Amino acid sequence: MIGRVKKVADMDWDKLRIFHAVADAGSLTHAGDRLNLSQSAVSRQIRALEESLNATLFHRHARGLILTEQGELLFDATKSMAKRLDAAAARIRDSEEEVFGELRVTTTFGFGTLWLAPRLAALYQKYPDLKVDLMLEERVLDLPMREADVAIRMKEPSQADLIRKRLMTVEMKLYATRAYLDSAGTPQDISDISAHRLICQNISAAQVGASAVLVQHLLAYNPSSLLTVNNYFGVLQGVLHNLGIGVLPDYVTQDFPDLIHVLPDIKSALVPVYLAYPEELRHSQRVAAFRDFVQEEIIAHRKQLRELGIL
Structure with a gap:
């Protein structure tokens, strides 16, 4: 075990760089293109690395290369090294005044x-x-x-x-267009949601808890129709196209000032x-x-x- 650790510590950095490129690309040819090396040169370096470790790093088949268990361990290490090198390079570049x-x-x-x-x-x-x-x-x-x-x-x-x-903090509120409200009527009380189509994120979609709680509360009033989308951009598009009343973050009011804030007392907790x-x-x-x-x-x-x- 000690001998294996010493071999890892003594590995050639250039061979590790080539191994990382091959593991990332899954192909000797593609890695060679990235590194500006011939396929044969890349292959020689991988064989030399495997010999130095006394381990097989890739399973070779007609469709490309697949990492062995030992290869996966080494690839995890080289990915971590690459991230740290990127971080160091970023810090060096950021020492300059220019952005x-x-x-x-x-x-x-x-x-x-x-x-x-x-x-x-x-x-x-x-x-x-x-x-x-x-x-x-x-x-x-x-x-x-x-x-x-x-x-x-x-x-x-x-x-x-x-x-x-x-x-800052954000609140989820109810919005609609003037055209929709002129057609469907403006709700005066939360119970009036039963006469409208509600547009919101699906409560099973990834979102902040405060939004999900508000949506669940609104659904308890049985809106006449429902449109769920997995992101707020889709909800906004539904509202802008006069499909119903939407649950949206209040920061949309700056860029879409024509939206009408409906039932102002109904809103989420602060996010x-x-x-x-x-x-x-x-x-x-x-x-x-x-x-x-x-x-x-x-x-x-x-x-x-x-x-x-x-x-």
Whole structure:
């Protein structure tokens, strides 16, 4: 066992780099294309690595390569190494005053499509060399493992070693278009939901608990028809096309001021919105630029809501 550990520690970094590319591509040819090496050169390096470890790393078959159990263990290690190297490279690049390079931002589909993406033009105008990779999904990505650089989430992140800042709070409320209300009537009491089509996220879809609780409460009043969508962008489209009364986050009122707020006393509990990033990116110029941009946009957002008499 000690001998095997020593062999791992003594492995050639270049061979590990080539192994990682092959494992990631699942093909000697594709890995060679990425590394600008011939297939035979890649094959020789993999054989040499297997000999040094006295282990078979790949099962070879006509359709490509499949990692063995030993190969999977090594690939897990090289993936972790690659992430750490990426983090180190990012910190080195961020030591410069210029804001450039890739920034991976993760947030929910609703917030990303309805609030963040429409505002990115201002960020690019200020930092034209910045490249934003916007990852929209309900799954919470692992920031310390560098699955993303920055996260905007609808609850306080629980992962350790994160810098977190509370940005604002959101409430889920009921909205409809004037055209729909003129046609179907404006509800005066929550019991009037029984005469309307409700548009909302399916309570089984990934979403914040406060929204699911509100939807369950509304469903108890037996809306006459129901349209469920697995994200708020779809809910908004249904509302804008006069299909019914939708449950939407209140930040949509800034960009869609013609929406009518229905039954103003009916709303969800407050949902906190947090921005978080790894401690190791504390001095990142890219992260600081994005953080400041989001905060400035939220200040502008709240100012507009006050002017509209909504806040």
